[in-house]
Amino acid sequence: MNALPTLSPQARQLATTGLIVGVFLAALEASVVATAMPSVIRDLGGETLYALPFAVYLLTSTVSSPLWGRASDVVGRRRLYLAAVLIFLIGSALCGQSHSMGLLIAARVVQGIGAGGLLPLTLTMVGELYSLQERSRVQSLISGVWGVSGLVGPLLGGWLTETLSWRWTFYASLPFGVAALLLALRFLPETGQPRPARIDWAGAALFTLGSGLVVWGLEQRQWLLVGLGAVTLVGAILLERRHPDPLLPMRALRERLPRVAFAGNLLGGAAYFGVIAYLPLYAQGVTGGGATAGGAILTPMLVGWTLTAIVTSRLVKTVPLARIAQVGFAVLVVMFGALTFAVHAPLWVTSALGFAVGTGMGFSMLSLLLAAQETSSREELGAVTSGVLFARQMGGALGTALMALLIGSAAIQSGGFELAEGLRRAYLMALGLVIVALALSLRLRVTRPAQAPAPASND
Structure with a gap:
């Protein structure tokens, strides 16, 4: 440096x-x-x-x-x-x-x-x-x-x-x-030293266009737009594979561990951020609370994530990263399952379950990121880190749109029982996503903390 x-x-x-x-x-x-x-x-x-x-x-x-x-x-x-x-x-x-x-x-x-x-x-x-x-x-x-x-x-x-x-x-x-x-x-x-570099503007444009078409199509139930967006995203990935400086770490994603970290953050981000978008609506439209109650119901989830991320940073010295991720996803499976039965419950019940959801995210997201970093070369470290964060945020955007489709605009407008049942469908979607993420994490080999969690195979 x-x-x-x-x-x-x-x-x-x-x-x-x-x-x-x-x-x-x-x-x-x-x-x-x-x-x-x-x-x-x-x-x-x-x-x-x-x-x-x-x-x-x-x-x-x-x-x-x-x-x-x-x-x-x-x-x-x-x-x-x-x-x-x-x-x-x-x-x-x-x-x-x-x-x-x-x-x-x-x-x-x-x-x-x-x-x-x-x-x-x-x-x-x-x-x-x-x-x-x-x-x-x-x-x-x-x-x-x-x-x-x-x-x-x-x-x-x-x-x-x-x-x-x-x-x-x-x-x-x-x-x-x-x-x-x-x-x-x-x-x-000015800390940087400007130098020539090839910026993948075309890849960024295709990712933006494709993601936007998918989200807009889901919102409006325009399946042609969803299909066009999916095709555009495939084109963006193909273009990325050929670019010398891709936005996503395409070489690293050939290995299982970075792929699991990417997929786990995509699925976890879709479940978590999708739910966060609608919990204030539950607090106001189902339980009859005000805007302050809508804000307060999010706090336990964020507290759970923040505290558990701190705990995870200490656990990595003694507990394998793969095991921490597996525990985190297992917690998410149990808690999202519990939320499907709590759509008519008082605010304090949902808040308590939300805290547990936050702990699951704190365990799983950070451990997968650290594991992917540990198995990456110095040349790939920045791309892998930004790629995992990219997957989490992209999952959040897509998950929010999918849950809007499941809840329905009529339920959002009317509130009450119809909104609660729409939220149950959204929670079931989140449950399915974290079940898949747990299954993927179980394929990782559990190694000693001093080592990087290696892939279970070289496929």
Whole structure:
């Protein structure tokens, strides 16, 4: 690695603060909107489009993320970080000003594009601002900020919606974004060394188009669009296999362990993020709670994931990663099964089950990511890491759209018993997804913690 940029300790601390505020923005917006959506639907209408504000944000942030990283190699990190924050703020302001669901969805696309650059560019610049010994401490702080914002977001979204308006769930991010911009402009150095690189624009465009067609087709029950989207995604994968710098780690995916990590995150992300999108609707439409209750019901899931991820980071010293993943998916199978019987239960029952779902995600997602990293070469490490995260977010976007199809727009609008039964169908889908993920994880060979979990065969 090149020499570290020369900064005074105070300047480096302030630059890092600006980066962390940017991460806080992306993490907060990913969770704060869920509690506001029932109020958005009442205000703007568009029950049939309920899932799209979630799905397009996940899609655009997911697909744009590797592009931001690759582009920073070409034009430099600092200027792209500033651009990402600015795009995110423009999207947030447009969301707050939206007067139709169509405008809100378009604004969420803009917001998602900006969010896609915040985390990867932050982690890259931290790696260039700090030595190896200091880096783990800063990155653990970033992880803590992500966890805290995930916990605060649903409650903040509910409070803002009830006391002011759902529009303030978007406006609230503006002062933080301005602070991040000012700190970055004043203290953040240009850490990258621009160099020629081939950016796979065609692959990114095909992934975006294909995923968008699938999600939109599922939302509108237009099966021709779903088919066209699937064909486009196949074309994107074929193109990726031939590109010298693909967005996804195509070479690594020939091995079983990275494939299982990719598939497990895709399936787990679809189940988890799909459920998160509709739990606030359950709190308000089935149990009769307000927006604050809709936010509070998400908190146990996020607490469970955050706490268990911390526990997992300690368990890896003594417990095989494959075993941790298997336990996590087993917990998810039991808990999603229990949720199918709890669609008419009080809020505290669903909250308790949600906490257990979060623990299952904390065990399974982190352990699969670490296992894939352990078996990857240094040259493939970045691609494998971003590929696993890409799969999780893409699964979330597709899972949200599929659950909207299963619940039905009529149930979302009417609430009550019909909504509860629609949620039961969504939980059954989530149960099926995590059963498949558990079956895949059981094919991994359990090895000693000092070793990387090797594939069970060389197929």
